[in-house]
Amino acid sequence: MSLDTTAFAPMAKKALLGAALIGAVTMSSGCGALINGIQQAQQESRGEEAPPPPDAGADSPTDEPIEDPATDVPAEEEDVAAFDISVGDCLNDESIVGEVSEVPLVDCSSPHDSEVYASTTSTATSWPGDDGIAQEAQEFCETEFTTFIGVPAGESMYQFSYYTPTQDAFDNFDREISCVVSDPGGQTTGTLSGSAQ
Template sequence: MPAPAPLRRALGVLAVASATAALSGCAFLSQFTGAGEAQRDTEGQVVEGNESTDVFTLRVGDCLNDSGATEQVETVPTTPCDEPHDSEVYASVIMTEDDYPRQEAILERADVECLTEFEAFVGGSWDDSPYDFSYYFPTEGSWGEGDREILCVIYDPAGPVTGSLEGSAS
């Protein structure tokens, strides 16, 4: 997922494209793969991680250990944010189109929306930040099952972090 600073956006998008190429059927498959949800407190924060959290149960604020994700993602490891983690879900974008847009259109929208949300989340410019972003997005297969959500994730190219990166530019 991480890439050298000058190329990080272009390669980050490509890495996410391959890392999340197929989310289709995840809800159905979770019945057979043992995927589930992380344990949450009454405020919805993860208090006990899960090595195979169903991607359709992820929420803004969840911390993930997803740096090893490749090609098709049905589950991702979640962990409490006060423990070392690779990334954090910081925004959710719901697409409203009826028909599946081309993947390029989804990636373009994700790049724009996640950048805007990134700057609001960290409280500063992406250009000045040591952090980068990536995203999970609907595939044609998951779109057919009703998936319309882009999940924006922030990460540190230098490696795992502990705690939330919210307001880190302040």
């Protein structure tokens, strides 16, 4: 079974354009995968047992905190099919360029590059061309950005980009558009919802 790919063009810098504008990512799957809205499971904690308490007969208790190895575990990434991302997912996708079939998913409580904040299905009934699908994504994501962040994209410190289907994906009825928001200054932790910045 062949697997179509997804394309992602880098996000435009607001400093160059005056607004968070373009950055297209295309998603496709010859297997007919669609963004299914299923959130990825939370990371399982893998801590070891805490050391036993100091002896009751010890002359002086220790002032050093007991370290929990589970808190020192770095965030784990999981590569997921591009059509398996959904609103609320966080991604380490800053370096993605071109066509991809998978994107690196990470727990939103860990530092991440972007957050999926909105999605829709293209309203086009036939392939609108690369420019047409990008225009539809641009308009949808810009409107949803204001709702999600709380200020218009042109007034925000954040920028947006989007994943859109390739023509092959579109022709196979994989027509999802997903919007992602990021901080051009670096990674964020937690959600940007309602940040009004």
